[in-house]
Amino acid sequence: MGQGREEKTKMCGAKRIKSREGSVMKQGVMIALCGVLGVMSVSTTAHADELMVQVGAGSHQMHAPAYDAISAENSHAYSHIEVGYAAPRISEYVEGLLIVQAGGDSDATYRGSFTNSLRLDWRVQRVMAGADVGVQVGRFFRPSVKLGVGYAHQRLDLLSLSGEDYVDHAHDVVGFGAIGGRLMVPISIGPSSLTSAPRLKLGLQAHWGYMAQTMATFDELTQREQDEENPWTQESIDLGDLQTRGRLFMGGVFIQVRL
Amino acid sequence: MERTDVIKRWIAGLSVAMVCFGGWSACGPDYNDRWQVAYDVDGPYRANQGAMVYVNRTFGEVLRVSPTRTAGDVALQRDRVQVGGVLTTSLLSEDRDTLYIIDDEKKLHIVDLSGEDLVVKSVELESAYDRLTLDPQGDFLLLSFGTPNSNRQIIARNLNEVGVVDLRAGELDARFVTLASRAQELIFAPEFELGGESRRMVAALADSEVTLIDLLASDERNALREVPLTLSEAESVKRPVQALFDVTPDEALPDTVSLYVLTDQGSDITQISVQPSVREGSPFTFDLSVNQLAAGKNPGRMALIELPDRGTRLLALDRSTAKFTLVDVSSGEAATFSLPTPTAAQNLMVYTASRQEGALEVPEQRVIAYSETSPIVTVIRPETISISGDQPTLGRSVEAIRLERTPTRLEYDATASADRAVVFHSGLTGGFSVLNLQNNRDIPIEGFALSDVLFDGAYAYGALQGTENLVVFELATGHPTVFELPYIASSVALDRQEGLLLVENEGAGGNFTVFDAEEPSAEDALVSRGVFFDDVLNKFDDEESE
Numbered sequence: 001m002g003q004g005r006e007e008k009t010k011m012c013g014a015k016r017i018k019s020r021e022g023s024v025m026k027q028g029v030m031i032a033l034c035g036v037l038g039v040m041s042v043s044t045t046a047h048a049d050e051l052m053v054q055v056g057a058g059s060h061q062m063h064a065p066a067y068d069a070i071s072a073e074n075s076h077a078y079s080h081i082e083v084g085y086a087a088p089r090i091s092e093y094v095e096g097l098l099i100v101q102a103g104g105d106s107d108a109t110y111r112g113s114f115t116n117s118l119r120l121d122w123r124v125q126r127v128m129a130g131a132d133v134g135v136q137v138g139r140f141f142r143p144s145v146k147l148g149v150g151y152a153h154q155r156l157d158l159l160s161l162s163g164e165d166y167v168d169h170a171h172d173v174v175g176f177g178a179i180g181g182r183l184m185v186p187i188s189i190g191p192s193s194l195t196s197a198p199r200l201k202l203g204l205q206a207h208w209g210y211m212a213q214t215m216a217t218f219d220e221l222t223q224r225e226q227d228e229e230n231p232w233t234q235e236s237i238d239l240g241d242l243q244t245r246g247r248l249f250m251g252g253v254f255i256q257v258r259l
Numbered sequence: 260m261e262r263t264d265v266i267k268r269w270i271a272g273l274s275v276a277m278v279c280f281g282g283w284s285a286c287g288p289d290y291n292d293r294w295q296v297a298y299d300v301d302g303p304y305r306a307n308q309g310a311m312v313y314v315n316r317t318f319g320e321v322l323r324v325s326p327t328r329t330a331g332d333v334a335l336q337r338d339r340v341q342v343g344g345v346l347t348t349s350l351l352s353e354d355r356d357t358l359y360i361i362d363d364e365k366k367l368h369i370v371d372l373s374g375e376d377l378v379v380k381s382v383e384l385e386s387a388y389d390r391l392t393l394d395p396q397g398d399f400l401l402l403s404f405g406t407p408n409s410n411r412q413i414i415a416r417n418l419n420e421v422g423v424v425d426l427r428a429g430e431l432d433a434r435f436v437t438l439a440s441r442a443q444e445l446i447f448a449p450e451f452e453l454g455g456e457s458r459r460m461v462a463a464l465a466d467s468e469v470t471l472i473d474l475l476a477s478d479e480r481n482a483l484r485e486v487p488l489t490l491s492e493a494e495s496v497k498r499p500v501q502a503l504f505d506v507t508p509d510e511a512l513p514d515t516v517s518l519y520v521l522t523d524q525g526s527d528i529t530q531i532s533v534q535p536s537v538r539e540g541s542p543f544t545f546d547l548s549v550n551q552l553a554a555g556k557n558p559g560r561m562a563l564i565e566l567p568d569r570g571t572r573l574l575a576l577d578r579s580t581a582k583f584t585l586v587d588v589s590s591g592e593a594a595t596f597s598l599p600t601p602t603a604a605q606n607l608m609v610y611t612a613s614r615q616e617g618a619l620e621v622p623e624q625r626v627i628a629y630s631e632t633s634p635i636v637t638v639i640r641p642e643t644i645s646i647s648g649d650q651p652t653l654g655r656s657v658e659a660i661r662l663e664r665t666p667t668r669l670e671y672d673a674t675a676s677a678d679r680a681v682v683f684h685s686g687l688t689g690g691f692s693v694l695n696l697q698n699n700r701d702i703p704i705e706g707f708a709l710s711d712v713l714f715d716g717a718y719a720y721g722a723l724q725g726t727e728n729l730v731v732f733e734l735a736t737g738h739p740t741v742f743e744l745p746y747i748a749s750s751v752a753l754d755r756q757e758g759l760l761l762v763e764n765e766g767a768g769g770n771f772t773v774f775d776a777e778e779p780s781a782e783d784a785l786v787s788r789g790v791f792f793d794d795v796l797n798k799f800d801d802e803e804s805e
Contacts, residue, residue: 065291065797065799065800066796066797066800068290068291068294068799069294069795069796074290111295113295114294114295114296114297114298114317115295115296115297115298117298117767117768118298118768118792118795158789158792161766161767161768161788161789161792162746162764162765162766162767162768162770162788163766164788166788166789218796221789230745231781231782232745232772232781232784232786233781233784233785233786234745234785234786234787234788235335235785235786235787235788237788237792237793238793238794239789239792239793239794239795239796240793240794240796240797240798241796241797242796
């Protein structure tokens with residue numbers, strides 16, 4: 001037990017990062033650099049397994065010009081649930097993650113394109129497995145890098161085209177990388193353990209990064225409500241491709257329990 | 260110490276995060292305002308082989324949809340070409356193989372519809388014209404300015420300017436002339452011969468003035484010849500409402516071409532005669548003479564009738580009373596007769612019927628006159644009317660046909676062998692009528708009104724308003740056969756070669772149904788919806804701004 005040796009590090013807080021003029025690559029490199037320089041002490045204390053559950057929200061920026069057909073904003077919001085499991089006997093720094101996200105842009109939030117002639121409703125759900133790699137710095141802060149890969153389902157609805165709704169689904173592979181950390185308040189409850197680590201931690205978590213998916217193709221929109229007795233053969237509607245990749249922000253409140 | 264260091268690190272880390280997040284949310288491509296322009300599609304233009312052509316002004320593209328077969332199944336073929344710019348006015352050629360489009364960036368785009376792919380050629384213009392007038396023979400295209408639009412911001416433009424595009428050469432050539440007054444309408448004369456040479460001429464109609472444009476003149480003096488319609492500009496303005504060229508050789512008026520102009524005021528029709536100049540040393544190629552022909556009290560619409568062995572007649576409908584006037588253009592003699600209708604007729608249509616002369620069938624020009632306020636249409640046979648004679652015999656020279664309802668529109672197919680016309684009626688359930696133009700009988704068809712009709716020999720296809728049905732009827736008997744549609748139809752096109760019918764269905768986004776024309780049924784049909792939105796997500800991909 002005892003606190004680990006702390007290293008002094010340089011933080012890059014003094015550096016101003018360009019916003020509009022900077023490229024994606026430059027900003028990504030800067031943030032990764034901050035993360036690397038932010039790594040501090042290494043705890044050598046042996047801990048029991050921990051379970052972390054986080055609920056939160058985030059935003060995913062959409063670079064694709066096609067997204068202007070769906071929203072006037074450059075990003076979409078989503079909510080997520082994250083479950084993490086840390087087994088220090090395997091690795092002190094790595095926490096396995098299961099992330100479920102759901103978001104999108106409802107037709108109601110955006111006046112349809114071409115003065116409401118084209119109304120689109122877009123939803124996305126993602127399920128990803130990943131890892132949170134970081135170190136505990138003191139009792140209250142844990143900077144980390146998050147990585148994940150998984151499955152994304154997108155649904156695009158074309159609303160009220162001559163009074164009918166059409167829908168198509170896209171299934172893609174999604175991956176992300178992000179850097180950030182947790183601010184936590186340790187709470188000791190119940191009998192003390194041999195490790196003297198707090199039994200419960202509550203806190204806030206935030207990560208910034210980049211998420212990308214394989215190209216989603218919406219070329220088979222069909223009527224949402226199909227009459228099985230309809231004798232007419234109807235072609236599906238092809239609206240084109242939607243590229244969903246861009247900067248990512250994930251944040252939320254978490255509870256971490258020592259098992 | 261240790262604790263202070265840790266706190267400092269947290270603060271620094273959070274500061275970095277805040278800056279990054281601030282940068283994050285402020286970044287990104289700007290929203291492309293093109294997604295919020297009004298949705299604007301012009302069409303359909305009925306092209307050849309059953310195709311319908313649209314000018315999608317929102318996307319700056321031309322779309323052609325045509326019925327086809329793929330592996331034996333009916334299909335809808337789409338061909339697109341980007342034209343670019345803010346497209347304004349379009350015009351289809353007489354042969355339906357070319358579409359002319361102008362944009363507001365001083366460009367004329369000529370889209371060739373005849374091939375498998377759509378091909379565009381563009382010509383730079385001197386001004387952003389907004390009106391097109393095409394030579395029926397396809398040799399010239401005229402560009403002019405329409406009625407000034409108060410919603411559009413105009414910096415400066417010369418309204419009297421007319422662009423002339425010569426379409427005959429492989430390389431498109433555009434030149435520009437300035438008239439004395441703004442041309443409200445441009446009328447092409449058919450190609451004619453005068454003074455032993457082939458000529459092309461256009462009449463530019465303006466307030467109180469007509470300008471004759473000689474398209475083949477090599478000098479400016481002869482290129483534009485103004486003819487005033489009033490003695491001075493101080494007189495009240497006389498606005499031309501109709502002009503007709505007569506280029507048919509006439510023994511009574513040899514080597515003469517005439518232009519007849521009807522204005523919104525007065526009781527005369529102005530006759531402008533064009534003859535080769537006979538004066539020695541005259542700087543002009545042609546001599547112009549002006550004559551006023553009495554045409555009833557208040558002529559509102561006119562037609563030119565060629566009577567074999569008797570010469571040319573003008574038939575003018577009176578604007579306010581149920582009368583018409585017949586004018587002998589060579590002598591100027593005129594006579595006014597009554598129509599068997601309670602109200603004045605505002606519309607007329609000239610067609611060629613046939614009459615029996617012994618064993619022979621001889622063609623005869625006739626005129627249908629009708630009004631949208633009376634169910635009676637009148638068939639006039641000018642050949643049987645003597646100008647110096649008595650009131651034409653009702654039932655012979657002038658015949659009334661009482662329809663079930665008032666007509667809104669008359670469609671006549673000159674190539675149809677059945678010699679029939681279809682009359683559109685107003686109201687959703689106004690039905691329609693088939694007019695037998697041989698025996699002047701009408702066949703009323705009760706039911707829903709037509710929105711469009713297409714002739715095909717002895718049959719016609721009709722799109723019905725307000726009901727998901729298509730009607731195919733025999734022109735000879737009027738017998739209708741009704742077929743079901745998945746959606747209400749607005750337009751119909753036919754590919755006679757493939758035997759395929761293309762129906763445009765109502766609704767935004769471009770909706771079509773393709774049928775077998777012989778047996779239109781659901782089993783051998785294909786419905787295509789949202790065709791105008793094909794690949795819409797990627798329409799502006801090249802315009803990403805960041």
